[in-house]
Every structure is written in structure tokens, then in C-alpha cells.
Amino acid sequence: MGKKMICLVLLYTALSSGAVVGNTTQSQPEPAYIAAMAEKALLTDIINVAEQNLVAVGERGHILLSQDGVNWQQAEVPLQANLNSVYFLNKQQGWAVGHDASILATQDGGSSWQLQHYAPEQDKPLFDVYFTNSKDGVAVGAYGLFYRTEDGGVSWQREFHPELLSEDDQLYLEELQETDPELYQIELGAILPHFNRLYADGNVLYMVGEAGLAAKSSDNGRNWQRLDEFYNGSLFDITRTSAMTLLAVGLRGHAFQSTDQGASWQQLELDETATLNSVFSDQAGRLFIVGNAGSLLVSKDNAASFADLSRADGKAIVNGLVWREHLLLVTETGIKTIKLSELE
């Protein structure tokens, strides 16, 4: 009898917490499995932490740590959701975000992780996270999901950015707010495009996303200015090249370059049809574009020309970085390491 009562109470709290859309950790997720195959499973992001450590994140709450780029240890993570992005502010402090609007934080360089935000009932993933200092940070995701913290992630506030909507959509929303408040609430959660990636360029924060979304903000994302549309497909990443141009990549082999801080864009002629997931450069000024179907494009002349070094296995490459004369790629089949000399 006593046991039954406890079960009922637990069930009730689980249901009730699910019903409330909130911004704090609610139902308790299961911790990630520590699994030998984690480094061969889907990985989505990798970061170089103070030139000392590598941290990669991926599906099922996998967070992998390495000091040499060869041997990887899986960290204990209190969550099984797929992680999409990782960001480190300094050697110690970092955040990782992913599905179920999850935000994890570490204070010890990635060895241990605490759950700061978890909202499975929203069924929306976060795609990127960025901190300007140890207090102020933003996390962005699907359907315009946008969170801000001013206390290092102790609490996260949801923000809605209607300025990123088209004029038509903005008018529609205003009208709806008066005529049908219920539908208005629903639309708030779905009308914005996916926010796919943040890129901090000095004091300017760029963001790219679904259906050609490209925007910039000079106040840490409180106010956004949408760039003139130059593509109707999704953009997945944006970066600045060593020639100070901006480069954005997206769906089905599309890549665009801007020499005027995003005011106007020119499409690059790439012989590529696969979706491009990420663009990044190394200290030597080499530019790498990676994408689905094993796509790997390398440019040594700031995107004037690209060598096609796509991988024969056709596995999607999600992101990467250069680390001690090696190109480390995070792919749908885990870490891939290529010697830079092999790319010559």
C-alpha cells in the first residue's frame, strides 16, 4: 500500500512537471551510457580547449575528451539526449547543448557535467551556444528557440525575436495576438525559422538558420538585424576567412561569400550537391568546408578555389578542426583523423 502511494505521487509530479513549460530542470533524465563505441557513433561538434584538450560531443549524451586527439575518454553525462554543440569560454568553463532543449555545463574542463536546462516536453533541439563571459550567454535552436542567461547558466530565460521574422509574418502575428490569443501562443513556438549556428566576430554576433536566415547583432543577440535574403535554402554555418570575407554554407552544396560584412553575397561555384554542414579555417589560413556524403573541400586561397578531398565512404562530416598537423573530423561514424600532409 505504502509503495503504491509513492509511485502514484512520483507519477503525478512527472506528469505535472511535463505540463508546465518552464525554464528549469524538471523531470530527471537517465545518464548517458558509457560505451566503447561512442567514439565511432554520431558526433556533431568538436572544440579545442586552450590548446590542451579536445572535447567532442554527439548523440546519446556522448561527450568525449582527449589530450592527444588519438585516445578518447567518455565523460559521465547526466543525460542521453543528442548533443549538437559545445563551447568553452576558457580552460575550465564550458557548455554543451542539444535535444530536449538541454544545456549542460562544466566547471572542470569537461570532466564532469551538470544539467542546467532540460525541457523534453518542448521537443525542440538547441543547436548552438555562445558565452561572452562567464555570466552572459545565449543558446539557440529549432523554431527560433532562444535562451539567455546572465548568471552563468544558473537560470535561463526564453526570448522571442520577432525581428527575425519577415514583415508579413510580423503583421500576421500582431493580428493574431488580438484575434486568437490561443493560436498566437502556438505560433510563437513554431513560426520562427531554425537557428542553426552562431558565430562571434569580434563584438558582432552572426547567426544563420533555416530558409536563408542570416542575421547579425551587436548587443550579444538582444537585438537582431536580418541580412537581405540571398538564398532560400537553409544555411548551416558562417565564418570569417583570413582575407576578412564572410563565408556561409548550407543546403545542397550552396556556399556564399560576402566582402561587405554581409550586405551583399555572391554564390561560390562549387561542384558539390551534398549539404554543407560546417566551414572553418586554421591558423595557416586554410579553409575547410565539410558536409554530408563525405564532402570535404579545402581552399588555400581564401575560397578562390577548392580542392575536392571528399571521403570515399560517403559518411556525413558534421564539423572539424585542425589540431597538431591533423585534421580532426566529427562524422556520423565518429572521429576521423587525417594528416594535413595527406591533403596536399
Place this chain on the structure above:
Amino acid sequence: MTVNRLVNKFEYALFRHRALVIVAFLLATVFLLFKATSIKLDAAFTKNIPLQHQYMQTYLRHAQDFGGANNILISLCDESGDIFNANFFDTLRKAHDELLYTSGVDRVQVKSLFSPSTRFVEVVEDGFAGGPVIPADFIANSDGLAKVKENTEKAGIVGRMVADDYSCAMISAQLLEVDPDTGEKLDTIGFASTLEQNIRAKFQSDSISIHIIGFAKMVGDVADGAKGVLVFFAIAIAVTSVMVFFFCRSLMLTLLPIACSLIAVVWQMGLLSVMGFGIDPMSILVPFLVFAIGVSHGVQMINSTGKRVAAGMDAKTAAQASFRKLLVPGGVALLSDTVGFLTLLIIEIGVIRELAITASLGVAVIILTNLILLPVLMSFVRFSRGYKARVAAPSPGADKVWFALSAFATRKYAAIILLVTAVLFGFGYLQSQQLKIGDLHEGAPALHEDSRYNLDTKLITERYAISVDYLNVMVETLPSACTEHSIMARIDNFQWLMENVEGVQSAVSLASVSKSINAAFNEGNVKWRVLPRNTQSLVQASSRVETSTGLLNADCSVMPVILFLEDHKAETIERVVAAAKKYGAELGDEQTRFMLASGPAGVMAATNEAVSEAQQPMMWYVYGAVIILCLLSFRSLRATISVIVPLYVVSVLATALMTKLQIGLTVSTLPVIALGVGIGVDYGIYILSNMTQMLRDGAPLRQAYFEALKERGSAVLFTGITLAIGVSTWVFSALKFQVDMGILLTFMFIVNMLGAIVVLPALAAFLWRKN
């Protein structure tokens, strides 16, 4: 005494109506020969399965929806290393169509690049695009082939339908146990030869090689190899005849036991045919075994009769006396063989049961042919004076040998013998505990490693990401469970945990496919490779998967997790099964059960378990039967112990030999132990039955043993060696399991004989202390 009276009565009746007896046997033989000629090689997938096993119950429960484990893979490989050329695609299409219209094939389950269910999906700016991998307007020119290559990559079938390096393409199919059109049982061997003729012979060329694997093909190859058994049969008959002739130096006496043993084989085959059985390729050696056992008893009979004739009796009296003298020990020996083989019936695997019936029938028949017909026939033999003189002539050489051997029955030697035996037993016992269950090697264990079938298996496992060694864990849950995030997530977790188990190469389930589809719905972005929590989105992802994929049934209340294994070695399967049980218990509940198992490796898991569970009981039953029969016939515990102990030591040593030679305990090797016991007991019974009377009369043990050796020793030695030579030729067989059986039986024949001649008297030396 009553037994004696019965034997006397029987003897009297038999030898009074000798002509009648012979005519009756003749008629029966003609009839059964006629029947025997129509016997067929018969193999069926289900016969090799322990149908009562829990796993197989799961398998059978879902066979209707998910097809069986009886599949066939045909890989076409282009010698140039690249399949994208017109000739290859033309051949692939023709081969696909040919297989589609081969009877016995489940047409819905025929899959290749050319099957309509092979589709790709891709993401474009305004949503989805997709279609068949090979478009309807496909023309095999460079543009068309490039398009197909692109679609192949998008469809994610590289490694499954196309080799990893694009050098081969696969056609896969499942076979139906019963043809739905004709209602007839699938003729597996016929199907295999159809594949050879209509696929391999037709489409193999200088530029395209064809590789076929799957149970049906394996059985077909085994059946082909089994036909070679006739050669071994001929060799065995020849070797045995020559040996018998040198033993008895009489053409007539050579012919009679050989003929009677062949009659036993004819009867056995005829009776099987009458009972409606075929002969399974796996038990193709049994007739040979029957022949061998027949000869061994026949030689005792001619030995006994010959010695009596030489002593002055006429043929009829001598034959009659031999009959009287040998009916009981021979009958008991053969009866224990029969019962021993019958105990194999407890193993719920069709082929082993058939083997039990085939073997016990054959051995029972020998009682008639070699203990009854043979002496009756011998009573007509006219022995030449030369023969009598030869046999009657004192043989001081042989007697000297026998006398020397009889020293084994003295305490001094006996102690040494028993000590050595004990050491051997101890060593053997330790080794025998290491015996592995199941197949220890890659490929089909029935066939040699360099057989074409196993080379084909190797090629396919090397070039593709999949293999035939897969195990399905059937997730039995609620209707429409594929729309419930919590259930799908558990399936997904289960799959992931299993993918981390050593020996699991890859895995697939509706959960993992739904995740990929969800990513596809989200612009092909792998970051969306999750199970949506939202029911509509989950339905959107999972409903695109058709039941023909084998990943779900019509109401998705059953969803298999398919685990592709690296190999089918027993330890791999054991490890995977143990992990699946553990994780299944952790993640499952009343509503969602992770049930083992289907798929070829699931069948192997069940078979391994059934075989390993059967091993101990089988030994108990075989020994139980032999012990009871020995007790009944000898009416002496001491005699029974003397016969059984050496026999058991040999069983253990044979098991140790299996460990040493890396022969696993499988459906084909399990019965060998039982067969070995059945055959090995003969020697002991013949030797001891000759001794017991003398011992009862108080004769010294060594004396009794010496007499037994003089009377039957040569026959025992002779049969042991002859049978061993006969079976040892099997090591040249085209079939690996025959090689294994040959080695084990040779060992058993020789060592059992040694056991009866060396260990039995040593034991007796301590058991009959008064003598």
C-alpha cells in the same frame, strides 16, 4: 535358464526350416531393395532446428510476418572491380528476374537494386525528393549509371545491396517452407541445384562471378558432397572384404558376412522408405556404419563356426552351436546399440531424431541378418579339408601372443594398467570440460574451409557490411507502439547497447531507421537523427518504413532489432545472447518484451543451447540403457562394471579429442558420442560373455581371459582394425563434418577395442579377487 530354453527352442525351429527362413529373407530383401531404390536425399531447414526451444517458438510465432531465417544471398561481382557498366546491370536484372520466378522463393522478399522497394530519399530546398534507385526510364549508359550510383549512395544501401567498394551487387531472397501455389514442401536440395543451373551456370561469365550462400545452398553442397559417400562405401566394402578374406582364408566365409551386412543396409534403407523417411545428407554415413557393425558381428559368427568345424563338427552343427553361443551376447550388444541410438530421440532436433531412427533401425536389422540369417546360410557351407586343417592346425604363435596378453588379467599388470587409465581419464576429463558448443570456425562447418561455399561466404562478408550471421531480437509490444516515443526510445537504447557488444558488427531496427528518416525530413541534417517526442512527427518518421523491410509487422506491435554478427562462432553467439538477455531484461517490462530470437544466428543460438542441454541427458540415457542391458544379460554387477568403465573412459577421451582438434559439439557431432558408445560396447560384451561361465565355475581369471582371447580375441582385434580402416578413409571426404566424424569414429573403434582387451581384464583382476 529360461533364456537358454528360449534360445534352444528358437534354434530348433530355425534350423529345421532352413529353406523357409532363407526364402523369407530373400522375399523381404527383394521387396525392401525395391523400396530402397526410391529413397531420396531429403533436407529441410526446419529439421535442423530445435522447434521446441523457446527461441524457436518466438521465431515460429513471427515467421509469418517476418519471413524465416531461411534466406539466400546471391552476390554478382564484376571482375573489373566496378559494377557500373551496362553488361553488369543487364546480368543483374536478368538474375533478379530469374530468382523472382524460381519456385520456393518468397517473391515479396526478393531484394536487389532492381526491386521496386529499393528507393532513395533526398532533401531538396522545397522538401523531399525520392524514387526507385533504378529509375523507370533507366538506360545503362554512362549518364544512367552515374544516376544509379548517386541514388545508391543516397539510399544508404552501400554495404547491403552493393559491396562497400562497388565491386559487387547483391540479390537476396527468403525461401518459403511450403510453396503457396502447390502446397508442397520446399525441395531444398532441388532448389539448390536450380540455383546452380539457372543462376550460376547461366550468368557466370569471364567478367562476372557469382557467389551464392544461404542454408539451401549449403545443404545443396552438402548433398553433392554426400554423393561422394558412395565412393567411400565402395572402398570400405573392398577393404573390409580383403581383410575378412585374410582373416578367414575362405572365399565363401568372406562373402557371407559381407552379403548379410549389405542385406542389413538394404533393409534399413527399404524400411526407411516404407516409413516415409528420406535420408538426410547429415546422416548419409549411417548406412555405412550399419554395414560396419554388421561385419563386426558377422566375423564373430564365422570365427566361431569356423573354429567348430575345424574341431570336427559338420557345418550345420557348428553353425547351430555358434548361433546358440552368440545369439545372446550378439543380441545384447546390438540391442544396446539400438537402445543407445534411440536415446537420441530425446533431442528435439529433426535431423538428430532421424539419425536416431535411421541408426537404430539399421542396428536392429543386423540382429536378423547377421545373428539369424548368417548362421543359417553358414550351415550350408561346405568346408574344404584344407580349410579345416588350416584352422585346426595349432597356432603356437598366436597362442603365445594371447597368453602374453592374458597377463593383463594379473594383478601386477592390472595395477599399472588401471593407474595409466586413471591418469589418461583425469587428463581427458579436464580437456573434455573445455569442449566448445557449436561451430568454431567461420563459414559452413559441414563444408571444408576452402570449399566454394565457404569461399563465397568469405567474399561476401569481406566485401559487404552485412553477413548471413544475423540474429533478430523480436520486440513484442503494444499495437501502434511505433508511435510511442518511450517504447521506441527503449528499442533504440537496446540497439545501442547491443552495438557495443563485442561480436556485433552493426544493427538496425525501426527505431534507428526512423531516426534517419526524421533527419531526412529535416533537410538531411544529421543533428535531427533522433526519435521525435511528438507523436505526429514520430508517426511521420516511422510510417515511411514498409513492412517489407522486415522491421515491423502490420500494426507495429512487433519490431525486430536485427544484429549483424561478425561470425557465428559459438562464443560470439553466446556472448551476444547473454547481453541481449541482460539488456532485454533491463529495458523490457510486461508490455514491451525483448524476445530471442530469429535469424540464422538466432537459430544457431537455439541449436547450440539445445545441443548443450541434450549432451548430459543423452549420455545418461545411453549409459543407462547399456548398463541395464548388461545387468540383464550378465546378471553380474562386476561384469557390468568391467564393460562400462572402459567404455566411459573412451567417451571422455573422445570428448577430449574433440576439444584438442577444435571440433565443436554440434548437431552432426553430438550423435557420434552415442554411436561410439553403442559400437564400443560390442567388444566388451563379446569378450566378457565368453569369460563369465568359466569364472562362475571358478576358473582362474587369467585362464578364463586366455580362453576368451583364443576364442574371440582375433575377431575382436580384427573387427576393431577393419572398422577403423574403413572409417578413417572419411578424412578424404569433401565434407568437413564427415572428416570430423571419421576421425572420432576411428578413434572410438580403436580405443574401445583396446579398452576391451587391456582395461577390461585389468578391472576384472580386481573385481574377481577369488578367481
